[in-house]
Amino acid sequence: MNDLLEIMLHRRSVRQFTGEAVPAEQLEVILQAGCAVPSSRGSYPWRFLPVTDRDLLARMSHCRKGAAGMLKKAGAAIVVLGDDRFDAWVEDCSLALGNMHLMADYLGLGSCWIQGRMREAEDGRSTEAYLRELLGFPAELKLEAVLAVGIAEHHPEPYTTAGLKTDHIIRR
Numbered sequence: 001m002n003d004l005l006e007i008m009l010h011r012r013s014v015r016q017f018t019g020e021a022v023p024a025e026q027l028e029v030i031l032q033a034g035c036a037v038p039s040s041r042g043s044y045p046w047r048f049l050p051v052t053d054r055d056l057l058a059r060m061s062h063c064r065k066g067a068a069g070m071l072k073k074a075g076a077a078i079v080v081l082g083d084d085r086f087d088a089w090v091e092d093c094s095l096a097l098g099n100m101h102l103m104a105d106y107l108g109l110g111s112c113w114i115q116g117r118m119r120e121a122e123d124g125r126s127t128e129a130y131l132r133e134l135l136g137f138p139a140e141l142k143l144e145a146v147l148a149v150g151i152a153e154h155h156p157e158p159y160t161t162a163g164l165k166t167d168h169i170i171r172r
């Protein structure tokens with residue numbers, strides 16, 4: 001099988017972590033993967049805010065109703081922010097996040113995308129307002145999503161080529 005496809009098939013969303021720290025060198029490689037993406041008009045509107053403080057991670061776990069609990073035992077979170085003066089900021093941020101998610105899996109870590117844009121925190125505020133107050137990022141940056149990263153306690157089964165949704169390919 002194609003090497004890169006095999007790596008991609010292994011990637012899964014991991015939501016169960018051991019609570020151990022993520023080695024700093026590995027976090028750095030993940031951030032580099034996020035920077036290694038194409039960007040509309042070369043605008044690079046994404047900004048990455050890594051968080052490793054346990055207390056902050058626990059407070060961040062309330063940034064979504066029932067969808068961010070895994071942050072309590074994650075070793076790190078990467079908050080992906082975008083400068084919305086650039087019209088393709090959402091696409092650019094998504095590509096960066098996808099690269100980081102894949103790199104985490106490749107490094108043997110677990111990770112999960114937590115949607116931030118258009119979502120609500122447990123206290124009823126927007127996820128963006130909740131995290132902005134907690135982390136203090138500037139008003140000109142909008143929240144795209146958070147990548148929870150950690151040492152996996154459980155990694156779901158990798159995909160196989162046979163299980164791929166190839167029926168979604170419109171062949172003419």
Ligand SMILES: Cc1cc2nc3c(=O)[nH]c(=O)nc-3n(C[C@H](O)[C@H](O)[C@H](O)COP(=O)(O)O)c2cc1C
Nearest residue numbers: 011012013014015064067068112113114115116156
């Ligand atoms: C745009 C996007 C938003 C997502 N938001 C969340 C989320 O808020 N919480 C969560 O636990 N998983 C979230 N996920 C992960 C998906 O649930 C997951 O990718 C999907 O169920 C397929 O499983 P897999 O990643 O293991 O292939 C999100 C994924 C994407 C691409």
